[in-house]
Amino acid sequence: xxxxxxxxxxxxxxxxxxxxxxxxxxxxxxxxxxxxxxxxxxxxxxxxxxxxxxxxxxxxxxxxxxxxxxxxxxxxxxxxxxxxxxxxxxxxxxxxxxxxxxxxxxxxxxxxxxxxxxxxxxxxxxxxxxxxxxxxxxxxxxxxxxxxxxxxxxxxxxxxxxxxxxxxxxxxxxxxxxxxxxxxxxxxxxxxxxxxxxxxxxxxxxxxxxxxxxxxxxxxxxxxxxx
Amino acid sequence: xxxxxxxxxxxxxxxxxxxxxxxxxxxxxxxxxxxxxxxxxxxxxxxxxxxxxxxxxxxxxxxxxxxxxxxxxxxxx
Numbered sequence: 001x002x003x004x005x006x007x008x009x010x011x012x013x014x015x016x017x018x019x020x021x022x023x024x025x026x027x028x029x030x031x032x033x034x035x036x037x038x039x040x041x042x043x044x045x046x047x048x049x050x051x052x053x054x055x056x057x058x059x060x061x062x063x064x065x066x067x068x069x070x071x072x073x074x075x076x077x078x079x080x081x082x083x084x085x086x087x088x089x090x091x092x093x094x095x096x097x098x099x100x101x102x103x104x105x106x107x108x109x110x111x112x113x114x115x116x117x118x119x120x121x122x123x124x125x126x127x128x129x130x131x132x133x134x135x136x137x138x139x140x141x142x143x144x145x146x147x148x149x150x151x152x153x154x155x156x157x158x159x160x161x162x163x164x165x166x167x168x169x170x171x172x173x174x175x176x177x178x179x180x181x182x183x184x185x186x187x188x189x190x191x192x193x194x195x196x197x198x199x200x201x202x203x204x205x206x207x208x209x210x211x212x213x214x215x216x217x218x219x220x221x222x223x224x225x226x227x
Numbered sequence: 228x229x230x231x232x233x234x235x236x237x238x239x240x241x242x243x244x245x246x247x248x249x250x251x252x253x254x255x256x257x258x259x260x261x262x263x264x265x266x267x268x269x270x271x272x273x274x275x276x277x278x279x280x281x282x283x284x285x286x287x288x289x290x291x292x293x294x295x296x297x298x299x300x301x302x303x304x
Binding site for chain 2: 056057060064092093098099100102103104105106107146147148151180
């Protein structure tokens with residue numbers, strides 16, 4: 001499976017993502033934001049970081065960069081697009097995903113491991129995943145997901161909520177919500193479920209000696225579903 | 228021509244920074260501060276002499292980049 005990771009000025013999780021993708025057998029290539037086109041890919045990843053120093057709004061400047069038109073065309077033709085953290089913020093700013101990531105409720109930068117619940121398995125990312133809960137890592141200042149009531153209803157009606165923050169036992173409430181996101185939302189899909197944006201970083205959980213391995217399950221699952 | 232834009236959070240959208248500023252002001256004995264909403268201010272120099280045209284250009288910029296209409300409103304002043 002061929003993947004491309006887009007690098008923006010200020011991306012800082014691009015190489016972690018490259019390492020993770022290659023570890024599980026993706027043929028990955030790095031693509032600069034100023035390029036006109038993306039090499040033939042089955043998956044495009046927008047990595048985490050602070051593209052353009054988070055100026056104006058997180059992800060807003062990157063969402064207008066040269067390469068984005070190709071990303072939007074790829075997404076609209078059904079290609080898999082994955083945005084992690086700042087990548088998720090960029091995807092909301094392009095309009096490929098609904099809503100916006102606002103500043104965390106308690107104004108703090110959060111860097112910690114969290115549990116997320118997989119809410120939908122009718123998609124290429126989580127289909128046949130062996131676990132219901134994943135332990136992943138978050139590191140962000142703007143992860144407080146917000147959208148209008150109408151958009152939320154539509155996300156719920158179409159099962160577009162991908163993952164939600166929860167406790168180790170799966171409880172979803174205010175105490176297991178790190179950033180104030182509505183309905184504990186940690187990640188969402190577009191309508192066709194080929195575009196996934198999420199705040200947690202699976203690429204940071206691919207080694208049992210460093211952190212954990214739930215991220216490995218995530219990447220392996222994408223590969224298995226692609227075959 | 229210089230066009231000025233103010234972008235603010237929509238009513239009902241949580242503004243944690245505004246809240247923190249309000250609480251700080253209250254703590255500084257500005258007891259009658261009931262609410263603070265923080266926003267952004269832009270001065271945009273447009274190469275255009277016709278004010279109507281310049282404002283209509285800036286209006287387009289607001290919709291496409293300067294404001295995110297999911298949570299923000301904008302005002303051209």
